Amino acid sequence: MQDQTHLLIIDDDAMIRLLVVRALQAVGLQSIEAGSGEEGLRMLAQHGASAILLDVVMPNGMDGFDTCAALRQLPDGQHIPVLMMTGLEDLDSINRAFEAGATDFITKPVNIALLGHRVRYMLRASHTTRRLLESEQRLHHMAYFDNLTNLPNRQFFREHLHIMIALAKRQERKLAVLFLDLDGFKRINDTLGHHVGDLVLQETGKRLQKSLRASDLLMRPGKDEISLARLGGDEFTVLLSTIERNEDAATVAERIRLNLMRPFIFEDQELYMATSIGIAIFPDDGTEEEALLKNADLAMYHAKRGGGNRYQYFSTNMTELALRRLSLENNLHRAIERNELALHYQPILNIKTGKFSGVEALLRWNSEELGCISPAEFIPLAEETGIIISIGEWVLRQACIQAVSWLKQGISLTHMAVNVSSIQFLNKGFSTLVASILAETQLNPQLLELELTESTLIFDEGAILIILQSLNALGIKLAIDDFGTGYSSLSRLKNFPINRLKIDQSFVRDIEEGAENAAIVVAIIAMAESMKMNVTAEGVETAAQLNFLKDKRCHEIQGYLLSRPLPATKAEIFLKNQS
Numbered sequence: 001m002q003d004q005t006h007l008l009i010i011d012d013d014a015m016i017r018l019l020v021v022r023a024l025q026a027v028g029l030q031s032i033e034a035g036s037g038e039e040g041l042r043m044l045a046q047h048g049a050s051a052i053l054l055d056v057v058m059p060n061g062m063d064g065f066d067t068c069a070a071l072r073q074l075p076d077g078q079h080i081p082v083l084m085m086t087g088l089e090d091l092d093s094i095n096r097a098f099e100a101g102a103t104d105f106i107t108k109p110v111n112i113a114l115l116g117h118r119v120r121y122m123l124r125a126s127h128t129t130r131r132l133l134e135s136e137q138r139l140h141h142m143a144y145f146d147n148l149t150n151l152p153n154r155q156f157f158r159e160h161l162h163i164m165i166a167l168a169k170r171q172e173r174k175l176a177v178l179f180l181d182l183d184g185f186k187r188i189n190d191t192l193g194h195h196v197g198d199l200v201l202q203e204t205g206k207r208l209q210k211s212l213r214a215s216d217l218l219m220r221p222g223k224d225e226i227s228l229a230r231l232g233g234d235e236f237t238v239l240l241s242t243i244e245r246n247e248d249a250a251t252v253a254e255r256i257r258l259n260l261m262r263p264f265i266f267e268d269q270e271l272y273m274a275t276s277i278g279i280a281i282f283p284d285d286g287t288e289e290e291a292l293l294k295n296a297d298l299a300m301y302h303a304k305r306g307g308g309n310r311y312q313y314f315s316t317n318m319t320e321l322a323l324r325r326l327s328l329e330n331n332l333h334r335a336i337e338r339n340e341l342a343l344h345y346q347p348i349l350n351i352k353t354g355k356f357s358g359v360e361a362l363l364r365w366n367s368e369e370l371g372c373i374s375p376a377e378f379i380p381l382a383e384e385t386g387i388i389i390s391i392g393e394w395v396l397r398q399a400c401i402q403a404v405s406w407l408k409q410g411i412s413l414t415h416m417a418v419n420v421s422s423i424q425f426l427n428k429g430f431s432t433l434v435a436s437i438l439a440e441t442q443l444n445p446q447l448l449e450l451e452l453t454e455s456t457l458i459f460d461e462g463a464i465l466i467i468l469q470s471l472n473a474l475g476i477k478l479a480i481d482d483f484g485t486g487y488s489s490l491s492r493l494k495n496f497p498i499n500r501l502k503i504d505q506s507f508v509r510d511i512e513e514g515a516e517n518a519a520i521v522v523a524i525i526a527m528a529e530s531m532k533m534n535v536t537a538e539g540v541e542t543a544a545q546l547n548f549l550k551d552k553r554c555h556e557i558q559g560y561l562l563s564r565p566l567p568a569t570k571a572e573i574f575l576k577n578q579s
């Protein structure tokens with residue numbers, strides 16, 4: 001139905017219609033006419049109307065009350081002003097007119113001279129009301145919907161969850177909250193820009209809607225049973241309000257996970273996404289919306305820490321782990337200023353020369369409050385919180401200072417290897433920072449080797465190559481750490497200025513056990529040779545492993561068999577003694 005400027009007059013008396021048409025014309029208003037309620041409804045559907053003048057008593061068919069009630073049911077019929085013309089002056093008829101949805105009424109015989117002005121006034125009032133209504137709807141949309149995806153927002157979700165929990169309590173039913181977070185989304189934003197990030201979020205919203213439509217099969221159908229929201233950033237939530245069993249939530253989570261794994265194609269670029277999903281169930285994991293959301297979020301965090309691209313149910317021990325994490329985070333922020341960080345150095349043996357000429361710097365944290373914390377625990381936390389940027393800078397500076405000090409003491413060092421987190425590597429200005437630390441410490445760049453993990457290199461090839469080339473231009477060396485555990489393709493590696501592959505200790509550990517791991521190690525050594533790269537085996541713990549690696553002409557060896565990572569003073573003695 002279109003919103004028209006003309007009025008619709010519905011009256012079975014042709015003479016009255018004529019009089020009304022004239023009266024309206026006199027004040028500049030056009031109108032169309034219908035002789036019955038039924039005809040009026042048809043004309044309204046066809047031509048629309050800005051207002052309706054409706055007779056009440058029409059004996060041959062629908063009367064004015066029924067017509068008014070029927071037009072209020074039409075899609076756009078709710079807001080059209082309806083002026084009822086009635087000869088019935090009793091209170092009951094007036095009440096019935098308003099109950100049927102009339103805006104105003106006048107009694108017959110109609111005062112023709114005043115009618116035009118009355119209608120004009122009604123139109124003005126209705127226009128004002130409509131504009132108020134529209135701006136109220138706009139405000140409501142802004143307050144409850146997300147602009148980018150047009151999905152309900154956090155506020156909407158929380159209020160809806162509150163209502164659905166109350167309902168579930170009354171009906172003694174279960175419900176599930178799924179908390180989703182895209183894996184590696186920040187990297188997409190950082191490397192491909194916010195425009196691509198926005199497209200990913202919009203497409204994610206659409207795929208989630210599709211995944212949930214498909215899961216109607218699982219639910220008893222009904223409009224309130226599944227709802228979806230974008231909480232902000234790359235976080236989405238799903239509410240399944242009628243699950244029968246806890247496992248039903250996993251079925252939906254798995255469907256979502258698979259759907260989001262299909263490639264995203266934007267502007268000729270193929271992107272692969274993954275998502276981590278946390279699940280909290282009412283009433284088992286919380287009986288209030290805050291608790292359910294928090295616990296689903298915690299479960300999501302665990303799914304992410306477990307490697308991502310998976311779903312995870314909430315369990316109570318997660319709360320203790322979250323408290324530990326909070327305490328670690330608070331302490332980690334002040335670890336540098338409190339002087340709690342130190343570097344240990346693990347000597348690396350060059351098989352050809354038989355000398356320990358390289359070392360790998362490994363970070364240690366001895367917290368005054370929490371004791372010694374393993375880097376395997378605090379490095380991921382430092383990465384998530386961004387603290388790794390300042391810690392990484394500290395590590396790099398300390399390692400360079402130490403290398404210069406040892407060189408001055410006559411220790412022949414071929415390389416000082418330093419681990420670089422992907423967050424640090426992708427942080428703007430990383431190569432400038434490296435250059436300034438080299439200048440400040442006066443370390444020969446050829447002696448610095450940065451160790452990057454394969455996962456750092458899987459993102460936008462162009463952007464990664466630019467950073468690698470600028471580091472390479474400084475004269476420093478680049479190594480791939482934990483090689484064999486990631487997904488970097490050989491064709492990619494060929495394009496990167498990489499000097500060394502470090503075989504992950506998991507392959508070395510199992511050399512003796514399985515022919516498969518031995519074959520992988522041999523293949524990596526051969527590959528490194530053909531690509532003119534050095535190769536170091538990590539985690540060597542037994543003489544058999546050492547002999548195998550020597551036999552296969554691995555260039556360098558590192559592991560507990562030769563030396564554990566040592567504090568600087570001990571590493572110094574170790575290196576001096578063998579020189």
Ligand SMILES: Nc1nc2c(ncn2[C@@H]2O[C@H](COP(=O)(O)O[C@H]3[C@@H](O)[C@H](n4cnc5c(=O)[nH]c(N)nc54)O[C@@H]3COP(=O)(O)O)[C@@H](O)[C@H]2O)c(=O)[nH]1
Binds near residue numbers: 361363559
């Ligand atoms: N971004 C940064 N990451 C860092 C830094 N310092 C350490 N790390 C990373 O933390 C992870 C754990 O490190 P750590 O506990 O120090 O373990 C290293 C070695 O101590 C250990 N290792 C060495 N030899 C052996 C062995 O024979 N057996 C055995 N079981 N373990 C051994 O392996 C770890 C070697 O790490 P890497 O060579 O880097 O893979 C680890 O991922 C570190 O990278 C830092 O300053 N920045």
